[in-house]
Amino acid sequence: MTHLLEARGLSRRFGGVLALDHLDLSVAANEIIGLIGPNGSGKTTFFNVVTGIYGADEGRVTFDGRDITRASARAIYQAGVSRTFQRSRLSLPLSIFDNIMIGNHKHLNQGLWFNLFSRRRFKQEFEAGYRAARALVELFEPELAERMLEPAAGLPMIDRRRIEICRALISGPKLLLLDEPSAGMTHEETTELMDDILLVRERNKNLTIIIVEHEMGVIERITNRCVVLNFGRKIAEGRYRAVAADAQVQEAYLGVA
Amino acid sequence: MAAARERASLWPGFTALVAAAVYMIVLLGVERPPLVILLLGVGIAAVVAGAWAGLFADVSRSFAEHEDALGLFAIAALLAVAAFFHDDHFVLLLVTTVLLYSVATLGLNIQFGYAGVLNFAGASFFGVGAYTSAVLNAYTPVPHLLVLLIGGLLAALVGSLLLLPVLRTRGHYAAVVTIAFALLFKTFIEVNDVLGGPQGMQVKGMSILGWSFNDNIEIGGVSLSFYMNYFVVSLLLLIGAFVVVRRLERSWIGLNLDALRLDETAASCFGLDITRWKITAFLIGNFLIGLAGALYGMVGGFVAPNNYTFADSLILVSILLLGGIGNPWGLIVATFIVVVVPEKLQAIQEYRFLLYALMVIAMLLFRPEGLLPRPVRRYFPGWRP
Numbered sequence: 001m002t003h004l005l006e007a008r009g010l011s012r013r014f015g016g017v018l019a020l021d022h023l024d025l026s027v028a029a030n031e032i033i034g035l036i037g038p039n040g041s042g043k044t045t046f047f048n049v050v051t052g053i054y055g056a057d058e059g060r061v062t063f064d065g066r067d068i069t070r071a072s073a074r075a076i077y078q079a080g081v082s083r084t085f086q087r088s089r090l091s092l093p094l095s096i097f098d099n100i101m102i103g104n105h106k107h108l109n110q111g112l113w114f115n116l117f118s119r120r121r122f123k124q125e126f127e128a129g130y131r132a133a134r135a136l137v138e139l140f141e142p143e144l145a146e147r148m149l150e151p152a153a154g155l156p157m158i159d160r161r162r163i164e165i166c167r168a169l170i171s172g173p174k175l176l177l178l179d180e181p182s183a184g185m186t187h188e189e190t191t192e193l194m195d196d197i198l199l200v201r202e203r204n205k206n207l208t209i210i211i212v213e214h215e216m217g218v219i220e221r222i223t224n225r226c227v228v229l230n231f232g233r234k235i236a237e238g239r240y241r242a243v244a245a246d247a248q249v250q251e252a253y254l255g256v257a
Numbered sequence: 258m259a260a261a262r263e264r265a266s267l268w269p270g271f272t273a274l275v276a277a278a279v280y281m282i283v284l285l286g287v288e289r290p291p292l293v294i295l296l297l298g299v300g301i302a303a304v305v306a307g308a309w310a311g312l313f314a315d316v317s318r319s320f321a322e323h324e325d326a327l328g329l330f331a332i333a334a335l336l337a338v339a340a341f342f343h344d345d346h347f348v349l350l351l352v353t354t355v356l357l358y359s360v361a362t363l364g365l366n367i368q369f370g371y372a373g374v375l376n377f378a379g380a381s382f383f384g385v386g387a388y389t390s391a392v393l394n395a396y397t398p399v400p401h402l403l404v405l406l407i408g409g410l411l412a413a414l415v416g417s418l419l420l421l422p423v424l425r426t427r428g429h430y431a432a433v434v435t436i437a438f439a440l441l442f443k444t445f446i447e448v449n450d451v452l453g454g455p456q457g458m459q460v461k462g463m464s465i466l467g468w469s470f471n472d473n474i475e476i477g478g479v480s481l482s483f484y485m486n487y488f489v490v491s492l493l494l495l496i497g498a499f500v501v502v503r504r505l506e507r508s509w510i511g512l513n514l515d516a517l518r519l520d521e522t523a524a525s526c527f528g529l530d531i532t533r534w535k536i537t538a539f540l541i542g543n544f545l546i547g548l549a550g551a552l553y554g555m556v557g558g559f560v561a562p563n564n565y566t567f568a569d570s571l572i573l574v575s576i577l578l579l580g581g582i583g584n585p586w587g588l589i590v591a592t593f594i595v596v597v598v599p600e601k602l603q604a605i606q607e608y609r610f611l612l613y614a615l616m617v618i619a620m621l622l623f624r625p626e627g628l629l630p631r632p633v634r635r636y637f638p639g640w641r642p
Binding site: 051052053072073074077078082083085089091092093094095098101102103105106108109110112115116117119122123126130134148149150151167171 | 501504505508509510512513515516519520522523524525526527528529530537633634635636637642
């Protein structure tokens with residue numbers, strides 16, 4: 001089995017804290033992996049190191065056969081990794097369409113002349129982008145697709161999450177990193193959002209997903225495999241049920257009995 | 258949904274333009290201070306009443322849908338104002354000043370309004386342009402249209418000296434770098450005898466293909482002020498700058514700039530080259546500021562260090578805050594207010610900085626988005642899915 005993403009001995013230090021401690025983690029193509037663990041166990045740090053926001057202190061990350069340990073956030077996005085953020089990071093004054101198109105950067109012509117003076121060709125690209133973004137939003141929420149040109153600021157949390165996921169998906173990534181998509185939402189909203197994510201997966205079997213989540217119901221429902229972190233180390237790995245029964249995992253979450 | 262899909266009418270925008278043009282003519286025409294104060298009061302009252310009655314929403318919808326047509330009307334309105342004052346040196350100079358300051362604030366708007374790079378040295382770069390025309394017109398036979406271009410390019414080039422420190426710092430710190438530059442620039446000019454030192458230099462008037470801009474014009478028995486020449490060139494410059502800024506905003510580049518201003522981390526996670534776009538915005542902005550400065554040097558006929566101080570840069574920034582950051586229409590309105598009001602009220606000339614400060618504070622308190630807030634981006638006016 002070939003691995004799409006592979007981390008070997010990955011460490012990241014913040015002062016005296018080892019946020020990631022020689023972590024080994026492999027993700028096969030087409031998998032849906034759940035990354036779980038108590039607060040501060042290094043899940044988001046792992047995402048930040050993989051996407052190039054933080055550098056690694058030790059170890060290597062390879063993606064799709066390429067070493068991306070020292071690559072910039074830009075290069076990693078270009079290679080086909082995209083993500084959402086734990087705390088929603090939409091550009092609120094911009095329209096829904098604008099927010100999604102930010103995620104499509106690599107497919108848009110960024111030339112100065114094209115943008116300023118070839119307005120006819122720009123319009124074609126704009127209209128194609130609009131259709132694609134609209135079709136994607138429609139998958140999640142048809143009503144939202146009618147409001148593409150409205151600012152994101154007025155939307156409830158669930159819609160903001162949807163747009164953030166659309167922004168991550170529009171460029172057709174190989175690997176999608178979801179950082180606590182259910183944070184700040186009700187149980188019903190979470191269920192709805194997960195159905196949407198599964199629907200997207202249904203249409204695009206080539207999409208690999210790593211999801212950080214605290215709602216264990218979500219993890220159980222959508223992941224093929226779980227990795228449990230504690231203090232930056234991997235303490236368990238396997239199917240959700242097996243992992244949840246693991247004594248070490250229970251201890252990490254609940255303390256020593 | 259049906260109501261939202263209905264096309265907004267052209268008329269609210271057209272009416273607003275006509276009203277603005279008539280108001281401009283009356284305000285520019287009256288001389289006596291009590292009348293000016295009365296007119297300003299009427300203007301403010303009309304705007305407040307209009308806002309209260311919700312008329313502005315109609316106007317802004319009409320501008321969103323019919324911007325091209327209304328842009329042509331706005332040009333016609335400006336030409337009408339100029340025609341009305343065709344032999345009045347003072348008013349034409351004032352209107353030309355408004356046009357050129359508008360070009361400069363449009364440049365500043367790309368830097369601050371879109372890319373989020375604060376530039377507190379706007380007047381210095383304006384000065385780079387003005388000194389370019391002073392020197393080139395005095396010592397070289399370079400055609401004057403080319404001098405304008407060189408003024409813009411030099412402002413961009415001098416600005417690129419600032420790029421390294423500006424890119425390495427963020428927010429307030431980058432602003433401090435530009436403040437330092439503004440102070441240095443004035444001192445540099447003051448001690449530089451080649452550039453006239455503190456006394457400044459004369460600037461030769463513009464002439465294109467033998468047409469001297471500093472002679473009055475006689476057409477069929479009607480005599481026009483020589484400032485009409487400058488007015489026309491300035492208007493062309495403003496139209497060009499407006500179109501460029503508009504298209505820039507309504508393109509992927511405008512989207513990139515907004516994205517990196519609002520959240521650099523998220524933007525870099527979606528492949529934006531933050532450095533590249535900040536440089537692009539800073540250089541294009543400075544180019545426009547320098548271009549306007551080069552022409553303004555020729556219009557005024559004189560350059561001196563005291564015209565390009567840090568305080569003047571602050572005026573440009575306050576125009577931006579007043580007009581509505583990111584909205585080119587608002588910037589032109591704000592430039593008009595900031596340039597014309599102190600000139601019409603000579604009594605308050607001394608206190609104009611106090612007036613600007615009060616305006617900015619009042620604006621930030623009561624209408625933080627400016628007189629005409631920037632609407633959500635529409636890539637093509639009137640476009641529907």
